[in-house]
Amino acid sequence: MQSGVARVRVRGIYATALTELMLAAGFQVVQASQVIASRLGIPQLELPADVTLKHSDNEPSELVVVGYTWAAEKVVEVLRRELPYSFYWVSRLPLHATVKARVTGSRDGRCMTSVGGVEAELVTDECPEPGTALVAGVVRPGVKPGETPRLAPGPRVIGDYAILYQGSQPRVTISEHIRSREKRAELMSIAADYTSRGYSVHWRSSARSATAETLRSHLEELANQLEEVAKKAEQGSEGIYSEGETVAVVRLSRPDKEKLDKLRSKTTPTMPWHHSVKSTAPELSTVVDYAEKLIPHGVEEEKLLLGLLDYLAERLQQTRTVKIIHVKPNGEAITLGEATVASASRENGRLVLVLERRVRSRGVYDGLGVEKEPGDRIETIVDTGSWVVKHTYYSRSGEVKGTYYNINTPPEVTPDAVIYLDLEVDVVKTREGTRVLDLDELEKWANLGVVTEELKKRAIEEAEKLAGKLQKPSQGAVTR
Secondary structure (H helix, E strand, O other), X not given: OOOOOOEEEEOOOOHHHHHHHHHHOOOEEOOOOHHHHHHHOOXXXXXXXXXXXXXXXXXXXXXXXXXEHHHHHHHHHHHHHHXXXXXXXXXXXXXXXXXXXXXXXXXXXXXXXXXOOEEEEEOOOOOOOOOOEEEEEEEEOOOOOOOOOEEEEOOEEEOOOEEEEOOOOOOEEEOOOOOOHHHHHHHHHHHHHHHOXXXXXXXXXXHHHOOHHHHHHHHHHHHHHHHHHHHHHHHOOOEEOOOOEEEEEEEOOHHHHHHHHHHHOOOOOOOOOHHHHHHHOHHHHHHXXXXXXXXXXXXXXXXXXXXXXXXXXXXXXXXXXXXXEEEOOOOOEEEEEEEEEEEEEEEOOEEEEEEEEEOOOOEEOOOOOOEEOOOOEEEEEEEOOOOEEEEEEEOOOOOEEEEEEEEEOOOEEEOOEEEEEEEEEEEEEEOOEEEEEOHHHHHHHHHOOOEOHHHHHHHHHXXXXXXXXXOOHHHOOOEO
16 A cells, blocks of 8 residues: 555456556556456566456446555546546545544434545444544445445454454455455464454455465554554544545446547457447447457458447337436436437438437426427437437427437447436527526536546537527527
8 A cells, every 4th residue: 555656457348448548557457367468468467456447347337446545546547537528436435444433413214424524324223422423434435426425333444455344243254256265264264363353354356366474464464553543543533544445436438438449459359339339238249249350351340330330220220219318427327218219320420310209298398498298299319429419399289399409428329228428518499599508517517526627628619519500690699
């Protein structure tokens, strides 16, 4: 746990491209898989990682960065620079850190605390009185907005090979990635001396390649650290007392996946939309795998993309309905409902969809400020080459009620869904004129670091360019 050249372990469907990115940024890649090591010509260094970079098991379009804060921050900095059109969320409390928390009271059956101004839930059977100060360990860091960090009573510290903590019934757990029975038995034996002293031990995956002597020495160092940290926390005020790990989640946009496609193509045949298909339409993975086998035989990558787009267009016309999913900067993936595919076609290197929805309820269309009535028809145009999704609202008789232009990253299209990152900014056109909406929302997410400065700038440029085209000279200035 020191500054310097960070050791990065890379895993998952983006591994080749991300390894290229990490090596170019000057990181040391460790524990590379045999495939990646062979593909990139790097050694398989069995050293503990300072930070791990992989795709999320729950959402393949998301990257997860987890590691010592000094190293994780460096990795996130590189990702933000090289993949600027994605969303970034960073933990509010370090995972496995020791904190001094102040109980604020019970809410909805949960015991709530404050740690340096960050609200966190204390996992406990009985909530102490409000104002009580206690030492706890962070067991869930809270990454996306709306995710509340969770604490467990007792201090904890983390090292290259193990996590040591107190506060619960002493036990030993071992990473699922350590499968050798002999190694697992050795780890249980080494940890026994510490459980007898009231400690709990979790062996990390890197312990599989360390000697017994190294692991014994490591646990003793952690025990000394834990004692020192616990003492400081007991005597100190509300705050963080050990380093822990930073956790960051990156929701990748299609433009950034395309950059990863190009990085991957440096060392292995890769067609455009490779990572988009792998992450959003795994059922088409074999189609992409087969297509990439043709590249060494002289088939051009762009021609393969045209074939994929034609195939998707045919599938969509057969499917007839798709979900429209937009991912908000707060992490929510909102489904606008199912739409009927009126048409799907390939235009040059883009896929263009015309979708239709029927309105069944009354109300008011957000942003437009016009009446919503049963029987209204909403026509949506999706162009994978555009940063705008256009929604036109028609009355039952066919009269245009207004047009809503959603500013978003260029969409990804699967056989049953359209997916994009919503950039909050919208442009609306009604009889009253043209307006740009929610620039303040975009600014808020940029200030929070979820939206990069480059992405904010692109969103504003797209909105202003579109509003300028729609604005009639007689309407005067665009309002914001």
